[in-house]
Amino acid sequence: MNSPFVSDVPAAQAHAAWREARAAAGCPARVETVRVSVGEAVGRVTAEPVWARRSSPAFDSSAMDGIAVRASGTVGATETTPVVVTDFEVVDTGDPLPPGYDAVVMREHVHRTPEGAELRAAVPPYQHVRSIGEDISAAELLLPEGHRLRPVDVAACAAAGVTELVVRRAPIVVIVPTGDEIRPIGAELRPGEILDTNSLMLAAQAREAGCEARVTDIVVDDPEAITTALRAAAEEADLVMVIAGSSAGRDDYTARVVASAGSVAVHGVAVRPGHPVVLGVAKGNPATPVLGVPGYPVSAALTFDIFAAPLLAELEGAAPRERPSATARLARKLPSVFGMDDWVRVRLGRVQNQVVATPLPRGAGVLTSLVRADGLLVVPAGVEGHHAGSEVRVELLRGLSEINRTIVAIGSHDLVLDLAASALRAADPLITLASSNVGSLGGLVALRDGLCHIAGSHLLDPATGEYTLPYVDRLLDGSGIAVIRLVHRDQGLLVAPGNPLGLKGIDDLTRPGLRYVNRQRGAGTRALLDYELSRREIDPSTIPGYSREEHTHLAVAAAVSAGRADTGMGILAAARAFNLDFVPVAQEPYDLVLRADDLSGDLLAPLWDLLASPDFRAQVEALGGYSCAETGQRIR
């Protein structure tokens, strides 16, 4: 049963196999019904058709402010031969039509005279009368079975005399976190331990899906303990989710445990991330579906969407919630493994009147890829990826009007952009500044290809010693391009507190046994290092660790902080964030490159306002290692 390797069952086939196994084991097709008042019914699903018990409105009423008349008494009235009516009643909108009257004349068309009300047009019967049953006729079908109740639905039910509704109760989800190394949120971690963030997330996802969710205590990696926890959870749950241990490593017991407690329908699906999933059933009275959720957080989140959410909707007898979708142009080539559905997280923004999708990091462990995602792109199993520029269909995680107001920044990473992102959003919740970090050179290429609004750059040209502008001329048609100075910032060597190796500068990097950590090719910080090395005629290959690459200043700082490297080049702010020491090497300008046309557009206007704000400049300089002396200046 606990096969050494997990299989690759296509998603549709996995759904079918699980459904069959549930039916065979006697899992209920639907949760029970309950009778609730209309006030408590919002969000629940009808378990029977709702027929109107009475008509609404329940009486004929005036649809206007005016007077109620007998239509027959107005025959012959015209502009030239008005009729004066004495038999009428003043009515307001909504008033019952007084007995004996059969039409209403709007206040604006009534000319009051001493004799009565003068009318200059004949009135047809039932003019401006809101008929009994105009909205709802008694005995009509108001709602079908299987309808998730919204505020308007319960109001209509109440109007139709239906004050209680028979609905499906909320499904109950019990989550069983497992793993010797898992600690509850808030615990102090020892080396090798990780926090139980998956339970928090899955419980919240279940509640968002309209369920009740409960998390058990964390269970150690012991098959018997997990079996006991699973059986107990199955007693009360409509779905049990066992987190982690779903793969086939030495401590991965989920498949074995589910098999012993019932049966495993599927172990391993052709979906990435989320591959080592377990779909099964626990015996009991009745039997209960069990989902073995992989421990990597992106896998866990998507496993809920792909396998738990449809089952939970089915248990309620309702259609699963559906994400809207849109067409987007892919910013870069997207390779994908043939034979696996590949769920890629993307950032979205409207650039030059097209929605552009930029893929985010694809690791199953990179939860921030889901946090930052505006959309999900599924590359189906039968497709080996997409070319850059392809039109792709994307499930939206944010509204299109928010996406349309997103400033897309691709290029070098700087904390000032993060600070700006938060300040812009705080001032106007509709504005997003989304930055993707691909290095300065990558940003300029993205700008050239119409994939971003601004490219953050601090690229040093070794030939001229000049920053960014030579690249703008080389890569972009310089004439239509504007360059705005964001900041000057200090670059230097990040070293452990106290600088234990006593590094003084670039010359020390060739020291034997030193472990350097570099930035990726195309990063401005790498270009700066290369420039400094070439000035000194140092061969890069003599620096131990030159080929080890990280993609952000903070990642370099993290490597030094963890003792995985002795030093790397980065900005002072990154050193401060990790309490590292800093050996200054140079001060460099960091610039924003953009299309000159966009300078005066609505999208970027709030950014220019922000750069002019003394408050914001003060915040930037407080980060340390930044100068705002030229912030906001146009230098090209």
Added chain:
Amino acid sequence: MNSPFVSDVPAAQAHAAWREARAAAGCPARVETVRVSVGEAVGRVTAEPVWARRSSPAFDSSAMDGIAVRASGTVGATETTPVVVTDFEVVDTGDPLPPGYDAVVMREHVHRTPEGAELRAAVPPYQHVRSIGEDISAAELLLPEGHRLRPVDVAACAAAGVTELVVRRAPIVVIVPTGDEIRPIGAELRPGEILDTNSLMLAAQAREAGCEARVTDIVVDDPEAITTALRAAAEEADLVMVIAGSSAGRDDYTARVVASAGSVAVHGVAVRPGHPVVLGVAKGNPATPVLGVPGYPVSAALTFDIFAAPLLAELEGAAPRERPSATARLARKLPSVFGMDDWVRVRLGRVQNQVVATPLPRGAGVLTSLVRADGLLVVPAGVEGHHAGSEVRVELLRGLSEINRTIVAIGSHDLVLDLAASALRAADPLITLASSNVGSLGGLVALRDGLCHIAGSHLLDPATGEYTLPYVDRLLDGSGIAVIRLVHRDQGLLVAPGNPLGLKGIDDLTRPGLRYVNRQRGAGTRALLDYELSRREIDPSTIPGYSREEHTHLAVAAAVSAGRADTGMGILAAARAFNLDFVPVAQEPYDLVLRADDLSGDLLAPLWDLLASPDFRAQVEALGGYSCAETGQRIR
């Protein structure tokens, strides 16, 4: 102040005037912040940027099941010159990288020998190592201010060592229902009274928008009582909604009351439905925004969407929730008043590969138009409507995949279609059968124009005495058309219980003083009446009420039940629904007309299965007045 007529302020201008009035009166721009645990933070909005406190993962770990090795010990290994490593440790995915090791080899690539682990390829440093900070680097910006927290967000916060978040508290909405004629839900109604369904609906809408909502007791139409209630509500609320009395009738005090308690910014907006809205402020410490909500239920629901929801999102500092939209083809001409934004409710379905939008009844009192709507179409103030067949942009109220599985039935109304709609949904929550009632002739025209999948018809051809088929030949290219018998049903005169006028049949309809209620032109029931009249050589104009039209059997029954008419023609089921008596006139077939191509398609397959089900036939015959002897037969 309380002007006799309300104005027509354009929506954008109304928003701006209200915002200005709120700022001038000192209404808070945002609700207060609170500090909550990550578990309680889902759905709330961040009130400050969230920076990571620690890196995640917090240590280098194995990204695969396999063995941890020293990369330097594998140099030179190839297929032909394997290297046997003795210094290694077995690791599973997620295990910390053991000290001294710097790379991982996948289990699949390790060949265990008695001497150790044989490797057939050199291993680069950090292969299959998940780096510290791969997901989150300490000190990076995790979330900006103004972000509504989702399950993935709080999980990422917890992983980054942030266990408490500073968020905006939920805004508090207090709803004040007013009106002498308003009764609480569940009350027995006397003539002229109506139920307080608006409070139920608005409170549920506010909760859906993430707010706390409270409804006060119903306040009588007395300016002082309403003022007292408003002032008390403003003490505790971030937004007070006063329901009804927002127009300018004799008992409409809202504008006057708001003016006396503070100020009115706008009374009347150029929006339909929802025109007589009041936007104002109540003085206090601090001042509180007040929204006077029109009493018509569609106006009330849309007023919430248009004016309350954006304000409430602004108070939280978040982007308002946004509905997805799609392009659709308009099924029929849609006139609209120039100068008013017109919010039209539409049904949607995919017919012949195009999403088709059919407008629903437009009265502000027809809440079922919102219940049945799949989308909202806004005809802007500057547009006088759209032609039939126009491409229009529609805000979606249901998911597109549900819309794609909607069976669109346009034509004559029959309760059997309602019964089928509910049974289909109960069996598969993704299926909707949506029927619009425009009469038999209208249905056939809609089918011809590609606006529906099935047209329900019981049209009698007076020349031949034959039903439906002669019209199919005349209106549609008969060859591509299939006709399926749904039922036979009894048609007759609906009369008050006990048949007080002693009507025996069609011949009695010319009786002086009798009040007949007719069906609309194109309705099969009207064609049947006309046929019966012509057979008897009765002139329709001799029947009192012949020109008074209702659009459904149930509406005719409602009119008779309310005593507004003495009789009208309709089906037995309608008589039963209203406890009326029934004078049989004829038995007629009711058929479904459709494109023959659609007969074998996936969309309609569940309907044919249903018609074949003995259970369903039994349910139909139990309604009374129906025969299923030929149900499901193809007659053309």
